[in-house]
Amino acid sequence: MTMDSSQVMMNINWLAVLVAAASGFVVGGLWYGPLFGKAWMAACGMTDAKLRSGNPARTYTAAFVLSLVAAASLAMFIGGGDIKFGAFAGFMTGLTFVSVALGITYLFEQRSIKLWLINSGYQVIFFTLMGAILGAWH
Numbered sequence: 001m002t003m004d005s006s007q008v009m010m011n012i013n014w015l016a017v018l019v020a021a022a023s024g025f026v027v028g029g030l031w032y033g034p035l036f037g038k039a040w041m042a043a044c045g046m047t048d049a050k051l052r053s054g055n056p057a058r059t060y061t062a063a064f065v066l067s068l069v070a071a072a073s074l075a076m077f078i079g080g081g082d083i084k085f086g087a088f089a090g091f092m093t094g095l096t097f098v099s100v101a102l103g104i105t106y107l108f109e110q111r112s113i114k115l116w117l118i119n120s121g122y123q124v125i126f127f128t129l130m131g132a133i134l135g136a137w138h
Contacts, residue, residue: 011079011080012072012075012076013075013134013137013138015137016075016133016134016137016138017068017071017072017075017134018068018071019133019137020071020074020075020129020130020131020133020134021064021067021068021070021071021130022064022067023126023129023130023133024063024067024126024129024130025060025063025064025067027122027125027126027129028122028126031118031121031122031125032122036118036121036122039114039118040115040118040119043112043114043115043118044111044115070127070130071130071134074089074090074093074127074130074131074134075134075138077089077093078090078131078134078135078138079138080138081135081138082135082136082138083132083135083136084135085135086131086132086133086134086135086136086138087128087129087131087132087135088131089131089135090127090128090129090130090131090132090134090135091124091127091128091131093127093131094120094123094124094125094126094127094128095124098120098123098124098127099116099120099123099124102116102119102120102123103116103120
């Protein structure tokens, strides 16, 4: 049996998508804060002054919208799986799609491997957690 796109969209648990998207802020707060904040700032040339000069409302709103898109897309791929399958699908997505794509970009931009490891590590953890949430709460 195949489903058309409207059936796929109706089978998504949108509350789970919201929670999965929001989980990135928890992981990101730890990852880019106490765990790797200083190393990330040094690796990408970020300063406290540059951080303060940004528009946090715009940044966090856009980041949440993009996280929603990622969570909804991941939910479509996971379908009716369980927490174990969801975590595996999220892990593989973060490792093979996101991290590899970042790696290609970083090579051409001549960014450091340290920055790639920090940013890719976050994405792998974030996608694994999103997948676990979506799989457990399908």
